[in-house]
Amino acid sequence: MRHRLSASGRRLGTLAGLFGLGVLLWALTPHFLTVSNLLNVLEQTSINAVIAAGMTFVIISAGIDLSVGSLVAVAGVVLASTLHAGMPITIALAASLAVGFAFGLLNGLAITWGRLPPFIATLGMMSIARGCALLFTEGRPVSGFDPAFRSIATARLLGIPAPVFVTIAVYLMAHFVLAETRFGRYVYSMGGNEEATRLSGVNVRLHKTLVYGVSGLASAVAAVLLTARLNSAQPIAGIMYELDAIAATVIGGTSLMGGEGGLGGTIIGALIMGVLRNGLNLLGVSSFVQQIVIGLVIVFAVLIDTVLKARKG
């Protein structure tokens, strides 16, 4: 009982953090609290938020996925090349999502059948996928698309950019899967106690492999948003994206030990990261200092998690 209170307390704390950060930035710079800037934050947050949704699955299952940034690049160049080959948008989207999902499954297979630690398997994939993206495009960006495709990023409804709606749709779907489906239950159970889950007759290998597939799929959706926004797919896109996605997930209260957390926290975590980056830009803080600040925020978020865990014993 106390535990559940502390979990929702944690969620409220994160929300308060987001709010406090907003108030602070509002006080420091008048530009922060303008409609156009807030919409800008939402749009910029969308890519990280989508990746972090997949990352939330992985981290709840007590894993980690360091390859998401490279998967964004691979899915992006596949998307772009398919479009350039004159294929219809739907085919290009399907190809891109399929590639992201497939690379994610390979991560999962290396972890379940190869018995590699997730850290190592996805670290390897980080380099492999990056190499594939570079090889596939010979290191060059693939640019210039049809306005119909670009509208995925540029279209607005009631003044709100389309990527925001994509993000909302991704979160609603992901939340449904995590909270309402058998697969979602297994994700929590595997993270909370893998052996007890296996002994309960759950095919842990299959479902764990799928978890990494989900993360790859989320990376591919992010690749679509990124490619449409930049009107270009870069084989060097997505470098260090894993950092922001892990940060959003952990700030959102999903425990690195696995078994607990959820997408409600992750979206707040992603917004905190987005507001923080936006605010630092508005304040004219150099990108070098920004890196230091972001790093400190991540360490601090994990520290809170560890301290809370230690206090509970």
Add this chain to the structure above:
Amino acid sequence: MTDMSQPAPLLQMRGICKQFPGVRALDEVAFELQRGEVHVLLGENGAGKSTLMRVLSGACARDAGEILIDGRPVALHSPRDAQALGISTIYQEFNLVPHLSAAANIFLGREPLVGAGIINRGKLLADATSLLRGLGTTIDPGVRVKHLSVAEQQMVEVAKALSLDARILIMDEPTSALTESEIDELFSAIGRLTKRGVAVIYISHRMEELARVGHRATVMRDGRYIATRPLPCPIPTLVRLMANRDITQHFPTPTRRRGAPLLHVEGISHPPRLHDVSFTLHRGEILGVAGLLGAGRTELARAIAGADVPTAGRVVLEGRPLRVRAPSDAIRAGIGLVPEDRKRHGFVPGQSVAANLALPQLRRLARAGVVDRRRERALATRWIEELRIKTPDASARVLTLSGGNQQKVVLGKWLAAGSDVLIVDEPTRGIDVAAKMEIYQLLDRLAADGAGILMISSELPEILGMSDRVLVMHQGRVQAVLDAHEATQERVLQAALGLAS
């Protein structure tokens, strides 16, 4: 008044008491050790031997009692105190760093130095060599511990204890992993130690070797001191001392009746712990599985339930041979396992009671992959009521429940799944008396409803009080199968010790 002409014994422990939640682990225990003596400590699982030794090694604080060394009371409250007093323990699991040499392990943390922080390798090797040679072994002290055999690693542990000036050496089942010739070497090393005045407290279940190494034996039972006998002493006498307990605990009057054969297990093996085990379990029967720690009981349970895949043998359920490759195969066939280590294998602590109860049957409770929450809740409510699980509600996390209620959740998982064969491994471990009684009644009722129950237990009264038949295991094999009326504490213990009846 002490007799002044006799020097005081090396070690005296008097009136040692230790209370764990719900269990009196040590009750006014006395123990005495002379210089140069090998003193065997005997007793069943849970008799209190380990706890007494943990008290002596400072790993566990005593609630009452005093410890005297050379006749003087000593303050012994931590492992450091014990080390300073010359008390060393050699556990079954060695505390060695596999990648370091034997010499480096012996002097770990106390390396001889030349100057600041630089190890004097010459002296390190020379000192280690002389310690090892003193034990009569030819181990090269420069070789890495991971390349040594179990027996050699044990010698390294003994040498390490000697380097700490140990006067009292506690050895827990030191021969369990050794071959005959290695045992001979160990005993001759122990002989050399005792000539130097070192005393050894020797814990073992191998009755036949006691007289070869020991001078006296002290028997413990249910946390109490029973008797001390000089060795050699007839083995049946010692077994009687270990076993004869008044059973005060009450068990439910059986309402079940043995029915048709349900589960045949034929020649099931999973080396090194399980060899060629066969038996038949009937409907309406509780088959108790007794044995000492490491006899292969948990391995048997895991092999039948698909937690481990057996290397040989087969399982036949109501005439149909089963192919069990994974727990899911066993579960589908109607075999449920309530594991020994609840926390690690039984439930997901951070998940709710409802989610845990539903976990094995989510396939049934979900439509097109979506969990039907109403049916899940109905299932949880039903089993919470039926098993009288004390929980604020179905959404409380299992980790917040008491041990007895956690166990009921694990049982409930398999009852909800409709398992015909229930394998319960130490079903009442760490559970209070009232909850124990409830679990006994529940097991009886399940058997009465036609289930077959395989009940593994280290508590002899529980085995005798609950079982229709008792299967006794010894070193991974079936040593005896006894009917309830012929199963006495003495006979079960005799078989568990590997002695012919």
